[in-house]
Amino acid sequence: MxxxxxxxxxxxxxxxxxxxxxxxxxxxDLDLVTLIVSEADPTPGMQSEHVKxxxxxxxxxxxxxxSSELALPVxxxxxxxxxxxxxxxxxxxxxxxxxxxxxxxxxxxxxxVLVGLHNL
Amino acid sequence: xxxPISLSTANRANVERSPQNxxxLVLLVTLIVTGGAWVxxxxxxxxxxxxxxxxxxxxxxxxxxxxxxFATLRDQQVRAAREEVNxxxxxLDRLADDTLPAAARRLREGASAxxxxxxxxxxxxxxxxxxxxxxxxxxxxGHRQRAAxxxxxxxxxxxxxxxxxxxxxxxxxxxxxxxxxxxxxxxxLDHSTAQAGRLADSIAVLTGARSGRRWTxxxxxxxxxxxxxxxxxxxxxxxxxxxxxxxxxxxxxxDVMHALAELMDNATKFSAPSEEVHVYVEELHTGVVVTIEDxxxxxxxxxxxxxxxxxxxxxxxxxxxxxxxxxxLAVVGCLARKHDLHVFxxxxxxxxxxxxxxxxxxxxxQPRPEFPAPTAPQPAVTATGSVRTASAGGTRTPSGETMxxxxxxxxxxxxxxxxxxPKRRRGQTLANSPQPSPSPRTQHPPKPxxxxxxxxxxxxxxxxxxxxxxxxxxxxxx
Numbered sequence: 237m238x239x240x241x242x243x244x245x246x247x248x249x250x251x252x253x254x255x256x257x258x259x260x261x262x263x264x265d266l267d268l269v270t271l272i273v274s275e276a277d278p279t280p281g282m283q284s285e286h287v288k289x290x291x292x293x294x295x296x297x298x299x300x301x302x303s304s305e306l307a308l309p310v311x312x313x314x315x316x317x318x319x320x321x322x323x324x325x326x327x328x329x330x331x332x333x334x335x336x337x338x339x340x341x342x343x344x345x346x347x348x349v350l351v352g353l354h355n356l
Numbered sequence: 357x358x359x360p361i362s363l364s365t366a367n368r369a370n371v372e373r374s375p376q377n378x379x380x381l382v383l384l385v386t387l388i389v390t391g392g393a394w395v396x397x398x399x400x401x402x403x404x405x406x407x408x409x410x411x412x413x414x415x416x417x418x419x420x421x422x423x424x425x426f427a428t429l430r431d432q433q434v435r436a437a438r439e440e441v442n443x444x445x446x447x448l449d450r451l452a453d454d455t456l457p458a459a460a461r462r463l464r465e466g467a468s469a470x471x472x473x474x475x476x477x478x479x480x481x482x483x484x485x486x487x488x489x490x491x492x493x494x495x496x497x498g499h500r501q502r503a504a505x506x507x508x509x510x511x512x513x514x515x516x517x518x519x520x521x522x523x524x525x526x527x528x529x530x531x532x533x534x535x536x537x538x539x540x541x542x543x544x545l546d547h548s549t550a551q552a553g554r555l556a557d558s559i560a561v562l563t564g565a566r567s568g569r570r571w572t573x574x575x576x577x578x579x580x581x582x583x584x585x586x587x588x589x590x591x592x593x594x595x596x597x598x599x600x601x602x603x604x605x606x607x608x609x610x611d612v613m614h615a616l617a618e619l620m621d622n623a624t625k626f627s628a629p630s631e632e633v634h635v636y637v638e639e640l641h642t643g644v645v646v647t648i649e650d651x652x653x654x655x656x657x658x659x660x661x662x663x664x665x666x667x668x669x670x671x672x673x674x675x676x677x678x679x680x681x682x683x684x685l686a687v688v689g690c691l692a693r694k695h696d697l698h699v700f701x702x703x704x705x706x707x708x709x710x711x712x713x714x715x716x717x718x719x720x721x722q723p724r725p726e727f728p729a730p731t732a733p734q735p736a737v738t739a740t741g742s743v744r745t746a747s748a749g750g751t752r753t754p755s756g757e758t759m760x761x762x763x764x765x766x767x768x769x770x771x772x773x774x775x776x777x778p779k780r781r782r783g784q785t786l787a788n789s790p791q792p793s794p795s796p797r798t799q800h801p802p803k804p805x806x807x808x809x810x811x812x813x814x815x816x817x818x819x820x821x822x823x824x825x826x827x828x829x830x831x832x833x834x
Binding site: 246247248249250251252253254255256257259260280281283284309311312 | 524525528531532535536539540543546547550571575576578579580582583585586591592597598599609610613
């Protein structure tokens with residue numbers, strides 16, 4: 237009876253059919269709190285999970301929230317999102333972007349600003 | 357049974373006696389005729405010649421009489437024997453054409469050998485009856501063995517099915533719990549288990565047992581196709597092109613999935629490993645049509661004929677034509693007959709074979725509205741529950757849902773009623789769904805259970821008094 241209850245809420249499709257057999261997303265720095273925003277509307281014939289992601293991500297949504305919304309493991313959601321990222325249909329916003337640290341202003345310049353502030 | 361036999365022996369005796377009688381009659385006639393002639397000739401001849409003529413005439417007449425007697429006797433015997441042979445031939449024909457087929461049919465319908473003996477007219481001839489009894493017993497034993505083997509297979513398949521289903525559920529649970537490192541391995545196990553489950557399903561279908569599981573909700577076409585895909589080895593070569601929003605009713609979903617899985621498996625097996633198999637879905641007014649096209653070598657006319665026979669909805673399954681390795685189309689045939697699916701084969705534009713599966717309208721329904729209209733972002737935890745119930749409550753129930761509800765007849769489970777959140781069961785609108793807060797069971801304290809034995813004692817007391825007023829000992833021991 238317990239098994240039956242668990243089974244009834246399930247869908248017949250297995251996770252490997254959603255991801256086409258992949259079990260991890262290729263080299264993408266998606267983490268649990270990466271915000272995903274959709275850049276396009278779903279088109280007919282799309283995989284239903286992609287459609288759901290695109291609809292949910294009309295407003296920036298974290299990967300972990302998508303995972304809960306779709307009732308799928310986070311790693312599977314990452315694979316699905318990376319597919320959409322490859323297709324350019326969503327974009328990812330990193331809370332702390334590694335690129336941002338590279339573009340930080342020069343320390344010497346900051347020091348000059350600090351001196352200037354002190355001099356005020 | 358004794359009467360026909362005694363009658364037949366009497367007949368036989370009659371037949372045996374009559375040639376002698378007839379021969380004696382002929383002998384008498386011959387005697388009279390030759391005797392008359394002999395007397396006349398003897399009287400006509402002169403006295404000197406009378407003695408030799410009389411002797412010669414007498415001997416000739418006697419020889420003639422004997423010859424005629426034996427000839428007639430033999431002739432009569434031959435005639436009687438021929439009649440007997442003809443009679444036996446007729447009985448044998450009746451046995452071969454009517455009695456034995458009737459017995460075999462009754463046995464196939466499940467009657468025991470003894471029942472068959474009482475039902476069918478037994479042949480008069482004792483040997484024929486022995487033949488009939490021996491054959492009937494042998495056939496009956498054969499049928500019983502076949503039925504026992506089928507039941508054992510079905511039982512074993514059912515257990516493997518149950519095992520596979522619970523393993524798949526466990527695996528899904530693990531896939532949700534464990535991290536990325538294990539996921540790949542879990543998916544591999546999942547895939548193997550799904551294939552094993554399909555094999556068990558195939559055996560169950562061929563042995564006439566029910567298919568693996570029943571879905572309690574309509575399953576959308578996409579899930580049907582992916583569920584079918586997930587059960588075959590080379591699922592990565594299958595490309596699905598579907599924009600269909602239709603769903604398959606829960607009670608048939610598993611079988612449709614299974615049939616599609618077998619067809620996809622054939623398509624991937626009989627095409628080069630580098631080729632892709634394309635699956636198209638089309639919604640027509642006659643139902644949903646799924647086309648599976650491969651780029652293999654195609655089918656030879658003979659193979660095509662065999663395949664058509666295997667999946668035809670008019671011819672029943674012939675287990676003798678099964679081979680161990682090619683169960684697929686036989687399974688598809690069984691499922692097609694069960695759900696009135698139509699399967700057609702045609703050459704594919706891609707070079708190989710195209711298989712067209714038509715799912716009739718009575719199995720097609722609309723899925724439950726699941727995805728809400730886009731709303732403002734909400735905390736993920738509350739979004740799912742509240743929005744879903746709101747959209748479900750406002751929308752009319754599709755006809756398919758009520759149908760599955762009636763067919764499955766599942767009762768709401770108690771623990772869910774006692775939970776705090778309202779939960780809509782299948783086929784119910786929100787207004788009708790059980791209100792969770794004060795459940796009727798918790799409001800009323802349970803009635804004190806009266807002792808069933810006491811009631812029975814009272815009943816017995818009253819009846820014993822009515823029947824036998826002056827013996828109070830009937831209930832003294834209570």
